[in-house]
Amino acid sequence: MDRFLTADDLAKTLRRDVREGLEARPRTLPPKWFYDERGSALFEEITRLEEYYPTRSEREILLARAPDIAAATGARTLLELGAGSGEKTRLLLDALRGTLRAYVPVDVSGDFLAGAAARIAADHPGLAVRPVVADYERHLHLLPSGERRLVAFLGGTIGNMPPAARIGFLAGLRATMGEDDALLLGADLVKDEERLVAAYDDAAGVTAEFNRNVLRVINRELDADFVPDAYEHVAVWNAAEEWIEMRLRSVRDQVVGVRGVDLEVAFEAGEEMRTEISAKFRRERLEVELGAAGLTLAEFWTDAAGDFSLCLARPSGNAQS
DSSP states (O other), X not given: OXXXXXXXXXXXXXXXXXXXXXXXXXXXXXXXXGOSHHHHHHHXXXXXXXXXXXXXXXXXXXXXXXXXXXXXXXXXXEEEXXXXXXXXXXXXXXXXXXXXXXXXXXXXXXXXXXXXXXXXXXXXXXXXXXXXXXXXXXXXXXXXXXXXXXXXXXXXXXXXXXXXXXXXXXXXXXXXXXXXOEXXXXXXXXXOHHHHHHHTSOTTOHHHHHHHHHHHHHHHHHTBOOOGGGEEEEEEEETTTTEEEEEEEESSOEEEEEGGXXXXXXXXXXXXXXXXXXXXXXXHHHHHHHHHTTEEEXXXXXXXXXXXXXXXXXXXXXXXX
């Protein structure tokens, strides 16, 4: 397993993100810090909720279109950013059996990644499985190259970045791509506000626990004294930006110590701290942002309900239909 990210790197990044976020106005925390072992388990539970459509919608597209993706790309290397458990990826691996030589899953969690990679290797003898522990936002230029790469960035994670960061990330990815490479991008689509909010504020309260988990991570890793139950989960639709915002709202006046960064933070009752944005897209916006990054939209697929999309993009000048 290749490692471009160590535990010390993660600790430094957490300290920086927490200090900058808590000193900002309004306060923010990056969503990457939801995902310790408990947070990952909570998110897996979220993906099975009736209200949370993205995972099953994306899987529906992959079930229908994996053969088309394989035919269009003839990929020899599948590089997956934010691979997680790799369960949806198995649909691509099966479809690409005729051409695929290597699978490179990339994630920040080394132990979780090693287990998932081992299971995929056992089920695909003859496939070179080369997991990489890395932060794909920082280490794109270090990731393995290969002949006819298909870079998969699934799950709608691209929506967690604001527009300028998205385009910058896609441009950085484009800079690593050869003329025969392709990008498979999962992107959630704009839809009815009520359905969007429900997907991030489920009736069972699982997403609320997932949201508050970032406070538990900070307590453990940075010797803080957040009281998670003193923060309400809030999910709102920002129509101007066309994204969902998840926030934590302080239920009372309180002061929190974060000793790991030598910080004391006062929250007023009702004060909100943003923990995630999740942008929703229209096809036209995706085409514009991909174009700004030097990529051309070659294929655009949705599930039957039109809730979610998979985009196949290529370096500009090399789009294929």
